[in-house]
Each structure stands twice: as C-alpha cells, then as structure tokens.
Amino acid sequence: MVTVRFLCQFLPQKIPIWTWYHVPRRFWSCVVIDKTICQENTGNSEDQSKSWIKTRKKKQHSLPPKPANDHLPWEERLADAVTPLWRLSYEKQLQLKFEEQKRILLQLSARLSGDADPLNPQPWTRGQLSFPLLPTLPSPVLGGYRNKSTFSVNRGIDGDPKTVGFYVGTGKGRNIVCVRSDHLLNMPEKHKEVARFYEEFIRQSPLEPCILFHEGGHWREITVRTNAVGSTMAIVYFHPQNLTQEEIQPHKETLVEFFTHGPGAACQLTSLYFQESSMTRCTNEQSPYQLLYGEPYIFEELLGLRFRISADAFFQVNTSGAEVLYRTVGELSKADRSSILIDVCCGTGAIGLSLSKGVEQVIGIELIEQAVQDAAHNASLNGISNCDFRSGKAEVVLPQLLPSLDSAAPLFAIVNPSRAGLHYRVTRAIRNCTSIRRLIYISCKPDGEAMRNFAELCCPPDRQKKLLGDPFVPAVAIPVDMFPHTAHCELVLVFER
Numbered sequence: 001m002v003t004v005r006f007l008c009q010f011l012p013q014k015i016p017i018w019t020w021y022h023v024p025r026r027f028w029s030c031v032v033i034d035k036t037i038c039q040e041n042t043g044n045s046e047d048q049s050k051s052w053i054k055t056r057k058k059k060q061h062s063l064p065p066k067p068a069n070d071h072l073p074w075e076e077r078l079a080d081a082v083t084p085l086w087r088l089s090y091e092k093q094l095q096l097k098f099e100e101q102k103r104i105l106l107q108l109s110a111r112l113s114g115d116a117d118p119l120n121p122q123p124w125t126r127g128q129l130s131f132p133l134l135p136t137l138p139s140p141v142l143g144g145y146r147n148k149s150t151f152s153v154n155r156g157i158d159g160d161p162k163t164v165g166f167y168v169g170t171g172k173g174r175n176i177v178c179v180r181s182d183h184l185l186n187m188p189e190k191h192k193e194v195a196r197f198y199e200e201f202i203r204q205s206p207l208e209p210c211i212l213f214h215e216g217g218h219w220r221e222i223t224v225r226t227n228a229v230g231s232t233m234a235i236v237y238f239h240p241q242n243l244t245q246e247e248i249q250p251h252k253e254t255l256v257e258f259f260t261h262g263p264g265a266a267c268q269l270t271s272l273y274f275q276e277s278s279m280t281r282c283t284n285e286q287s288p289y290q291l292l293y294g295e296p297y298i299f300e301e302l303l304g305l306r307f308r309i310s311a312d313a314f315f316q317v318n319t320s321g322a323e324v325l326y327r328t329v330g331e332l333s334k335a336d337r338s339s340i341l342i343d344v345c346c347g348t349g350a351i352g353l354s355l356s357k358g359v360e361q362v363i364g365i366e367l368i369e370q371a372v373q374d375a376a377h378n379a380s381l382n383g384i385s386n387c388d389f390r391s392g393k394a395e396v397v398l399p400q401l402l403p404s405l406d407s408a409a410p411l412f413a414i415v416n417p418s419r420a421g422l423h424y425r426v427t428r429a430i431r432n433c434t435s436i437r438r439l440i441y442i443s444c445k446p447d448g449e450a451m452r453n454f455a456e457l458c459c460p461p462d463r464q465k466k467l468l469g470d471p472f473v474p475a476v477a478i479p480v481d482m483f484p485h486t487a488h489c490e491l492v493l494v495f496e497r
C-alpha cells in the first residue's frame, strides 16, 4: 500500500479513471453522498451464523488510494466523485461495468461452492461462471438522464454555508465541501437551475442552513423531479428545530413567493412541496409532505403506460433506462397467462403493471403508503384490472400471503429491493413456497446485502434456518446500465429450480 502510494506520485497528473478501475469498489464508494439513487429499507439479517451464508465481511482490498485529484478544480473533483467514469467513452464504461458484474458473480459462485476443493478446481476459480452473463445493456440516453436529484446544503468552496450542490470529501475526514453541480453530465439543466435558485433563496433568508442537525439551522436539501413534458416538482426539506408553526409559516410564504413571483419563477415549478423533517429521511406518515403550490403529483410515461408519482414514492431515475430494464425483465419472466406475478418492493407499480397483460394476476407489495396508492391509481389510470397492491413491509406481508396462494396457480416472483436487500423472512418465504420455480432478482447493489439473499436462495436445505424448499440456481444474469458516467449498474439475475 505504501509502495503504491509512493509510486503514484510519479504518475502523470491527469490519470485516466480506467487506470484505477481494477480496484473499483473502494474507489467507487469514496466520496459522494447521493441520496437519490435508492431509498433505504430496514433489511435485517438475523440468522447469519452458518458459514456459507456469511455476514458480509468488511471488504479487504489491497488498494491504492483514489487518484490524487486535489490539484484539479473543484468542479472536476466533484465530477470524479459523482460520475467517476465521465472521462471514458460510453463503450468503455459498459465494458467496465460488465467486468465489475462478472467479478461480483464470480464471488457469488465461489460463495455458493463453499470451500472449494483445491484438487478439483471449480470453473469460477478459473474466472468462468456456471451460468451466462450477457453484455451490459446500454442506457438509451447518456446526458442529463436523471428525472430526480437531491441537492445538499453545506459549506461551499468559498466557505459560504448556504451553498447548494453535492459533496466532495467525507464527514469522517471532516473535509466536506459542497460544490455546485452545473457541470455534471447526468443532471438535466432544469435540476441545476432549481438548485441555483434555491441557493439564491436560502442566501436571502434570515434563517440559517441546517448542516449538522444538533447544531441548529433550518434549510436542508432540495429534491427536484422532472418528466418528459417539462413538469417540475421541487421538495424543500426543512428542520424545524424549536420553531412553532406560526414561526415557520412566514418562511413557507416567502418560499412560495420566491418561486412563483420572484426570481425563482424562472424555474416554472409545477409543484412545490415542503417537508419539516428532523431525521435524514421521513415518510409522509412521519412528517407530511405539505403542498405549498401547484399540482400534487408528477406524471411519467413509460412503455406506453402513464404513471402518477407522489412526493414520497419511488420511480426509477432514468426513465428510458427503466424501459430497457422492464422490457428485459418481461422477456426473462417467461410468464404464462395462468400465472400470478408477485412484485416485491413494487414502488408505484411499474414492473407489475407493465407485465400485467401477460399474466392472470399481479400482486404488488410496497412499504411506502403513497407509492401503494399511486400503484393502485396507476392500474385504473391505464385500464388495468388484474393488479392488487398491498402496503406493508414485504417481510410481514409475503410470509402470510404465499402460503395462501401456494397451490392456486403457478407463481413467479420479481424482487427489486433497495440497496439494503431483502429481509431474510422474504427470501425464506420465497424459498419455502414450492410453487415459485422462477424468480427474477433486480439489484442495484448486488455485492451488498443482495449477496446474502442470493446465498439464502441457493444454499442446500437447512432445517435450522427453516430454508426447506429446493435450492434455486442462477440461470442467467444481465447488467442493465441506468446510470451512465457513474459506477452504478443494475443487475438482473434469474434464478430457477
């Protein structure tokens, strides 16, 4: 490590990012806090003692430090943090993402094999997978593809604490700097514009920004959502600290005035929401999203369907990339008309609704109440009558639901959890439901908790863990790139038994 650090001093200043790509994970997770990619769930992992469903170990890489870019302008350092592949051709990005997914899947294969017999090496020890990994499917749009962005408020390059952008540096390193996002390739102009005007607004406001909750201050992040026809929803997050409703009210009015009749009117917001929140993230039930101005929802078109999206609801951030993802999932599902599709972590219902024509029934399960209401609304909005969306934690709903369906019709499941993966009760319920012969797992972080889920689905039967059904085996994997220029990639993994 020290040697590598030493040698790095002699490398040219502008080191292409891909030079470092062979040590991707540490590099990838280095600096940025991007809260808009996925909502977290409360995945819990009891029951992880058995050796081959191992608890995720702290990653042990003998890595060089991330490329020294301290000499670069802040904007470039931010681009390196948020969109670390931005210097590469898109072809090269896809190839690197493919290699990274392969690395993860080789890890999975090794894990499923237990302790490999050194006298009888398994294919994956020679870098081969036991199932096909298809090439990474590209995003149809490469620039400004995000339909949702969340901007932070923190100290900027000039030390002004009322700066709106993204972070370079880490909390741990106490070197966070908030940098405006005007140059980021994945961000549409409209998001940048709203962020700029929000900064102008909070700089005029007599209230302080909230940087560390316990240090006081009020103005927090802003989320911007846009759609293809130019609607723009902004959600301002505000820490109330000790202010009363009467004391907050004038600031809400000033915010509305600024964005409807003041300089911010240039953004042409179609919705302005305000959420008082004293936690990193609050659901609508914990602290209601208050509509200060405009339309309550934003609408999106996808695969010929129309979707209503509430402030609290998830929708994939790259709409045309999501079309590729859902089309791929549809092709892989091999569902027949008599089957029931269980759409676990269904959000606003996009997967289930897009596949509903080909199946007898769709049952979606989703934690966020507003998303469930959207999903039900979206079914009727599109004249679809065979979908039933249930609200609650999948780990509570699914173990009750599956036994009641077990012999009703052929079942197949699609799971698309947040980064935290599935609760073990979900994987156990699927594993023990003998009617489910085919499962599609869509993961935005396959080397995280999802790896534990894969092991739970594929391990030999284990009475102690109540994993009784036949094990699944991976059948095919397809990476789908929904996040050009970043290191993120969605992985679609089909399991069969």
Ligand SMILES: C[S@@+](CC[C@H](N)C(=O)[O-])C[C@H]1O[C@@H](n2cnc3c(N)ncnc32)[C@H](O)[C@@H]1O
Pocket: 038, 039, 040, 041, 042, 043, 313, 314, 315, 316, 344, 345, 346, 347, 348, 349, 350, 351, 365, 366, 367, 368, 371, 392, 393, 394, 395, 416, 417, 418, 423
């Ligand atoms: C990656 S999103 C996928 C949403 C949807 N499949 C789509 O493509 O739009 C994950 C979803 O899981 C939901 N979720 C998180 N934890 C959950 C849980 N324990 N039970 C049910 N849903 C959960 C989130 O609210 C979010 O809507």
